[in-house]
Amino acid sequence: MPELPEVESVRRGLEAQVVGKTIQEVQVYWDNIIESPKPVSQFKRRLLGQTIHQVKRRGKLLLFYLDQDVLISHLRMEGKYGLLDQDAPLTKHSHVIFNFRDGTQLRYEDVRKFGRMSLVEKGKEAQHKSLAQLGPEPTFEDLTLEWMLTFLAHKTRAIKSILLDQKLLVGVGNIYADEILFQARIQPDRPGGSLTNEEVEALRQAAIKILQEATLRGGSTVRSYKNSLGQAGTYQDFHQVYGKEGDPCPRCHQPIKKIKLNGRGTHFCPHCQQ
DNA sequence: AACCTGACCTGTAAGC
DNA sequence: TGCTTACAGGTCAGGT
DSSP states (O other), rough: OHHHHHHHHHHHHHHHHTOOOBEEEEHHHHHHHHESSSHHHHOOOOHHTTTTOEEETTTTEEEEEEEEEEEEETTTTEEEEEEEEESSOOOOTTTEEEEESSSSEEEEEEOOOOOOEEEEEEGGGGGHHHHHTOOSSTTTSSSSSSHHHHHHHTOBBBBHHHSSSSSSSOOOOOHHHHHHHTTOOOOOSSSSGGHHHHHHHHHHHHHHHHHHHHTTTTTTSSOOOTTSSSSOOGGGGGOSSTOTTTSTTTTTTTOOEEEETTEEEEEEEEEOOO
């Protein structure tokens, strides 16, 4: 579910909630969520006694920095964290529980069970396969026009699909891909390599601006997203095309169209995105 | 290498 | 009211 703005909002909540807490016990109710180490008993044992010192983010990944290890966590479509007292009743979607020495617990809940966690030795997290291939963060310093032009050269696949893989830049998912392409006035099915330099620069500006603005608003809540404090985002109130099929385009008033592109619902204005 | 299609899961809403 | 189908903020293994 969450894209960069939502994950960053979760990160900020978690930073305020769990930094300084020491893990006393771990429970796992759905083994497939734990990627490594295997078996899950190892994952649990290694966490015992470690204190959370920092919560960072890279793309859509959350990174919990502990004494010896880094817990890498991806929420995928429906993952959520929450801090509760240890006597609060579990729900049917509570899959991983971190009990702390102070009597509270961090809970990972995930209706679809798509989320994944890995525990890696501190210092080796950048080499982990979930991190090693990631593109730059969407900032003016990291995401340069030169990089984007090089990356996109000769690419034949649709620009929307390129935005969704995390190599050109990190953090974009299905909502923000549509919003960014609308802002940049680029049709989602244009081959990546066919964009002009001006269009690539427009894409760069749109990506940085929209992801920053959405982060400022705590992300978008379309169905179920909440941060670790239980708060919804408000950026959905500013969506121009996502979820707006049939509505008039905010620029030209022609109806917004929804198509399926590479298996993903895709919203755009056929009139002003060429 | 580059690209596309299922598979992973469950819940909700729409269609009949 | 039921039953069936499509769809959902993501990624990856496997195939062409």
